[in-house]
Amino acid sequence: MGKQGGDQSLTVTDNRTGKVYTVPISENSIQATAFKAMTAPFKADERPENETDKGLRVSDKGYLNTAVMRSEITYIDGEAGVLRYRGYPIEQLALHSNHLETSYLLIYGHLPSKEQFASWEGEVLHHAVMHSEAEQFCRSFRYDAHPMAILTSAFAYLGSYYAEANPSLQGQSLFTKGDAASLAVMDKQIYRLIGKATTLAAMAYRVRQGRDFVTPPTGLSYTGSFLYQMDHLGEENYTPNPVLEKALDVLFLLHADHELNASSTTVLQTGSSLVDPYSAIAAGCASLYGPLHGGANEAVIRMLISIGKPENVPAFIEAVKKREKVLSGFGHRVYKTSDPRSFIVRKTADEVFKVTGTDELLETAMALHEAAMKDEYFISRKLAPNVDFWSGLIYRAMGFPLDFFPVLFAVPRVVGWLAHWRQMMLQEGGVKIWRPRQIFVGPPKRDYVLIDHREAVKGPKQEPSEIGHSGITKRKRLANFKNKALAKL
Template sequence: MGKPLDAPLGTNTLSVRDNRTGKTYSIPIVDNSISATDFKALSAPRAPSEREENETEKGLRVADKGFLNTAVLRSEITFIDGDAGVLRYRGYPIEQLALHSNHLETAYLLIYGSLPTKSQFQLWHDEIMHHSVIHADAEQFFRSFRYDAHPMAILTSALSYLGSYYSEANPSLQGQNLFTKGDKTSLATMDKQIIRLIGKATTLAAMAYRVRQGREFVTPPTGLSYAGSFLYQMDHLGQENYVPNPVLEKALDVLFLLHADHEMNASSTSVLQVGSSLVDPYSAVAAGCASLYGPLHGGANEAVIRMLISIGKPENVPAFLEAVKKREKVLSGFGHRVYKTSDPRSFIVRKTADEVFKITGKDELLETAMALHDAAMKDNYFISRKLAPNVDFWSGLIYRAMGFPNDFFPVLFAVPRVVGWLAHWRQMMLQTGGVKIWRPRQIYVGAGKRDYVPLEDRVAVEEPKKTPSVVEHSGISKRTTLASFKGQTRAKL
């Protein structure tokens, strides 16, 4: 199977010599990528001292911790050039869309690949707003949460709960090719779930907000925009002819548009990983919401505000940055896994922030944020590490100025990201060759084969990471442990 090392220059191949065997392999390069499965051909006899768990005879595995340079699919949706600070939806620069488009129009673009005509957009808008209403039974579901439950925990649960209403959208009930056939009926079923999820995302989020406020839920209004309806459902308390402030409505719509998609981020990948099992889209989107909950992803803008609060006044910034350099503190809102210069969304958000602050007044943390921004951008430590402000640095300040509680920030990220999740999910369902379940490989470095040891012959392992931590119990648990009663049992083998 080997080919000469001196293959003609200019051919789209990669020549690899396996020095274990002396064989040379020619691996095709397609779209500046190589297939990881091609390396399975690079097999070799296992050396006498080598672990059998390495499975050397079965070919090389490609190790990529954290997916730093692994492409999991071919996509037509979003392009990012992290070095140049470029973000495009379906080829359109994010700057143009933020200036001229709106969230629902951009949603159509992301999901279907082109900007809608006037009639197409009107139908799309009307269908989404029509499907924003939630079944009345959902009120009981939301009321079942504790009064102080985190709104992302509520939203994640609600998205999964939503799928229980639509048996026609469940491949486990309707057949595993429900969304992959690509015929008229399959596409119609798929698109109806997309419309439902986008339409109800704001309603579920608003219900999560109001249950925390101890308020009655609000039926989605008619005649308002997507962002306007969201604000109405969160804030309306019975006032006649209530209309959200247009500046705040526009700002929220811009933020929704900017957060709609961001290529193969953690939550989008979670949606596709779960979706590859051909589960219903509600469960897949709920998985994306759970992924977004983390502070390294959707919780980053909340972390920024907590960081700024901890810094306090602008004069405390130098000491904070020194603590960051010593790894004693964490700098949130700077740097990005993809962007190595600046996040193009951050400039748009900064401009949007100015518009919001004109009517809300400047947030008390703004001066601290500006001092932190200016100091970090002049410090060689952060410059050399390419730690520029990202979208989370400014968006949290906007949300705070608009009066949203800190723990609601990730929800304001999740609502628009539903669009991106669904765009990638739909693309995967319709990809050429069908859907193959995602099943990453691992490099096993654990113990080799060993025999079972009887309980009385075992030697205790005392290492902290290899034994359970001591669980602290409440008073009632302690008393119950000390009590005796009929049926009391003790753990035993």
């Protein structure tokens, strides 16, 4: 290592060869490609697949310490519990801003003027209306289809309407040129995706309810329009409750972006192939669907339901320590002290409960919170409540079904996905397709064996599992018919 205060570089000695390399340090980071120069000859007993003569590879399973972008959007200090959008503390934005204003900030880099915001809000809400054929698309799903499956599919479906937004049709530099025409096409897709996100989510919701779809209204806010589209049944002068409208707006603002999380990274990975933005957003939505990401707040409620009453909390705590139960809503991949969003959501929950009444699980949640915060097991592991712990209770109090919780996460996160996608499209040097390396540990070269000369390989993970079949399959296997031996049952 260089002397403190000296050159901004890293001195590496390769003990395999004795060679010394100097790696520049820029913005407290080093280029992974610098290690490709650190080659060594093969050892006699070494696998050729290690590719030692082609330089070192950087192994980082799960991206624990790999920076893949230079970004100006969101900053997180997990140790200090800090979250900022474009430099603005999340606490200030939650207090003074709203979701659409913050969306402008995340995408364009600065807070809009009054005139800029009016134009921005007008365009987003104007583009909320869906083509009438979308009704047929959404109705094609079963009545009990998971709303995230509908939403994910709908984003991809949406792209089929806009040939102007497809680089495969318009040329691969469609979004990367950065000229006025390119930016105009990009902005129009941003309007569409943010505007139609609530409409598609409301349609997914009403499929479950067996209700007709509602055209986005005029004169309401972004979240007000969303609530209207979900709940309006023809009542005259229908207006959503302002407390619930505001609470949902705060939650949308808090969920708008969170740096390079799994879904944002998925959007960038997909977008790096220069696919249309609708396909990239659909990919992000699919990533968010997972229980380790967007399904976390749903998991919190299911956990609280399983605990039941507050008096059952101590037994649950002990089961968690024994790894017999999973604790949801505590701890975070990034935050090692506390999630700054959780304090804002807790305050928002109090406002919601004033109009909806206290959720029956609140006492259980409070008991779990108090017990975990006093227990050395959780303190030593820095398992503080995160945003999912309280947001699930708010959604439940507002009457949303559990499987709709991830949708309420996906709708606002469209903004963050678009901000990162736009930044990548316009980055200096253009877009390079993301192509991670691997460490190959499979078999070395081997020769093909004809089927009559092979021995069966059996055991767990070594062969397909046996699965059960329906009654009709059993009956067909007992039946006789022409070419039965060739039929695939």
